[in-house]
Amino acid sequence: MADYKYLKDEQHYIDQYDLFTIKQCLKAIESWREAYAKHLKSEEAKETSAGDKAKMFNWISNQELFQIKGNRYRQKKETIQQWMDDDRIKQDKYDNTPEPENIHCTDCKRIMHTKLKHLSTLDDLLRMMFLFDCSSCKKKVWVYEDGKVRESTPDLCPKCKAEAKMSVVKESKDKIIWKISCNSCGFSETTVDDFEKSRAERKKREEEEKKLLEEYREELCTDEEGKKSFEYIEALKIVPQVYEEELKKYDSFAYQKAAGLKKLTIIELEKLLNGIFEKEQYIKLTFNNPEIGQHVIVSFNLQDADTSRKEGDSVINLQKTIKGTLEGTNWRLMSDGLSYRLGYISGRLKGYEREEDFFELSGAKKEEKSSKIDHETMMRYGGNHAVQIARLSGEFQGIENVRKRRLEKEPDGFLLEGDEIYTCMVCKENTPGNRIWWNLDGITCFDCHLNIKNGSIPVEVVKNSDIWLQNWQIADECSLHTSTIQKLRRQGVLKGKELTREDGTSYCTIYLIDENKEFFEKHPRKPRQRMVITDLLGNKIEL
Numbered sequence: 001m002a003d004y005k006y007l008k009d010e011q012h013y014i015d016q017y018d019l020f021t022i023k024q025c026l027k028a029i030e031s032w033r034e035a036y037a038k039h040l041k042s043e044e045a046k047e048t049s050a051g052d053k054a055k056m057f058n059w060i061s062n063q064e065l066f067q068i069k070g071n072r073y074r075q076k077k078e079t080i081q082q083w084m085d086d087d088r089i090k091q092d093k094y095d096n097t098p099e100p101e102n103i104h105c106t107d108c109k110r111i112m113h114t115k116l117k118h119l120s121t122l123d124d125l126l127r128m129m130f131l132f133d134c135s136s137c138k139k140k141v142w143v144y145e146d147g148k149v150r151e152s153t154p155d156l157c158p159k160c161k162a163e164a165k166m167s168v169v170k171e172s173k174d175k176i177i178w179k180i181s182c183n184s185c186g187f188s189e190t191t192v193d194d195f196e197k198s199r200a201e202r203k204k205r206e207e208e209e210k211k212l213l214e215e216y217r218e219e220l221c222t223d224e225e226g227k228k229s230f231e232y233i234e235a236l237k238i239v240p241q242v243y244e245e246e247l248k249k250y251d252s253f254a255y256q257k258a259a260g261l262k263k264l265t266i267i268e269l270e271k272l273l274n275g276i277f278e279k280e281q282y283i284k285l286t287f288n289n290p291e292i293g294q295h296v297i298v299s300f301n302l303q304d305a306d307t308s309r310k311e312g313d314s315v316i317n318l319q320k321t322i323k324g325t326l327e328g329t330n331w332r333l334m335s336d337g338l339s340y341r342l343g344y345i346s347g348r349l350k351g352y353e354r355e356e357d358f359f360e361l362s363g364a365k366k367e368e369k370s371s372k373i374d375h376e377t378m379m380r381y382g383g384n385h386a387v388q389i390a391r392l393s394g395e396f397q398g399i400e401n402v403r404k405r406r407l408e409k410e411p412d413g414f415l416l417e418g419d420e421i422y423t424c425m426v427c428k429e430n431t432p433g434n435r436i437w438w439n440l441d442g443i444t445c446f447d448c449h450l451n452i453k454n455g456s457i458p459v460e461v462v463k464n465s466d467i468w469l470q471n472w473q474i475a476d477e478c479s480l481h482t483s484t485i486q487k488l489r490r491q492g493v494l495k496g497k498e499l500t501r502e503d504g505t506s507y508c509t510i511y512l513i514d515e516n517k518e519f520f521e522k523h524p525r526k527p528r529q530r531m532v533i534t535d536l537l538g539n540k541i542e543l
């Protein structure tokens with residue numbers, strides 16, 4: 001008896017699963033490709049640049065691929081397990097169902113034997129059937145596993161639906177030719193089961209599938225790719241909330257106050273206090289080794305140089321002085337107070353480092369400290385790239401909102417606070433925040449701001465980097481030596497605008513392209529290198 005294989009090795013199921021994933025992805029890409037091609041021809045597309053269109057459609061189709069890859073990855077193990085379990089049950093049923101015994105030919109009453117078995121899966125009902133053969137009268141009958149004989153359904157004429165006769169005309173290794181003929185209406189038709197042809201078709205299909213797997217499995221179906229996509233689509237779910245919370249935090253009054261605190265190191269603290277204390281006639285300030293824990297605690301001693309001061313006055317005055325001096329910084333006098341012995345005073349100071357402490361120090365409560373996103377979800381997806389971007393965008397927008405509101409009272413702009421480093425959009429120098437001028441035109445160092453203000457360069461220079469060059473850009477783009485550039489300037493061929501600091505020294509030269517048309521005709525610029533991306537149709541597009 002020829003056996004049928006239901007249960008195959010695991011790789012077979014993995015291949016089937018991956019094939020479906022690949023086909024689903026290719027279908028999605030194809031539909032975005034069509035939408036993109038259609039969009040390129042549309043009227044509305046004329047308003048956006050080619051680069052933006054290409055980027056937009058690449059992005060959307062990638063988002064859909066992430067969804068497909070992520071979802072397929074999530075269900076993969078379970079689905080394959082289910083398929084294998086189903087086939088294992090079928091295999092077991094097929095292999096181990098005993099054939100019915102004592103089946104007798106209904107015509108000649110002889111005992112029949114079976115040569116062929118088949119698993120029927122009709123209506124999800126698994127039933128084995130066996131083909132019994134009468135060696136004497138050649139009668140054939142299908143018998144179910146429980147011994148019931150299968151009633152053969154008569155073949156019907158496709159034309160008049162009357163009972164028709166179905167017979168084998170010719171049977172060979174590769175082919176069976178059937179003939180149906182109807183006595184009622186005279187209809188007759190032959191059909192061919194061409195095994196050779198179906199084998200060839202199956203082979204062709206298998207080869208196509210193999211090719212698809214070889215070409216796309218690595219890119220679309222690996223566990224690594226699937227896991228990455230799955231985590232991304234899960235992380236996307238918290239992105240709006242993360243953005244909102246971050247925006248709210250940085251846009252809050254509490255944050256502004258906390259961010260405005262001066263963070264002093266011990267040395268800076270010592271310098272600050274020494275200056276104030278001397279004026280108040282407290283001298284010989286010394287710090288002992290700090291205790292480093294959750295906070296930094298440092299004890300100090302000093303002496304009262306004003307001998308006319310009594311103990312009580314001396315302590316109260318010093319306390320008041322310290323409190324006033326440390327206001328607005330990250331240091332506080334500890335609540336155990338000051339001890340006074342014969343003009344020798346000691347006490348302890350506490351330094352804060354953590355952001356949440358700053359909220360408290362600044363006297364503003366950090367509103368709604370807890371996030372709406374539960375801790376576990378945050379632990380799992382907080383580090384995802386998409387979430388990090390949302391956090392940074394929220395922070396940026398929150399800070400931007402605060403600055404824009406400040407602009408209502410200071411319409412020209414203002415210097416930022418703190419020592420975070422920014423790059424000036426004109427001279428490109430890295431500059432700490434407290435020397436950076438901010439307004440809606442862009443970020444410049446204070447020197448460049450003054451040069452714009454006094455009219456040395458137009459404000460457009462900040463807004464549009466395509467209308468001017470610096471020395472190094474002329475050297476690079478026009479392939480000129482720096483000394484040649486200087487010579488051409490002296491000759492007046494090249495006209496530059498000198499940026500000067502308040503003390504009169506020059507620190508940067510700006511060459512407006514509009515003012516140097518003749519120069520650039522003689523010394524044409526190399527085109528600036530632009531980013532090139534490949535769009536959905538495979539075209540290279542300059543950004």
Ligand SMILES: [Zn+2]
Nearest residue numbers: 105108134137
């Ligand atoms: Zn018989």
Ligand SMILES: [Zn+2]
Nearest residue numbers: 157160182185
């Ligand atoms: Zn008929």
Ligand SMILES: [Zn+2]
Nearest residue numbers: 424427445448
């Ligand atoms: Zn500058």
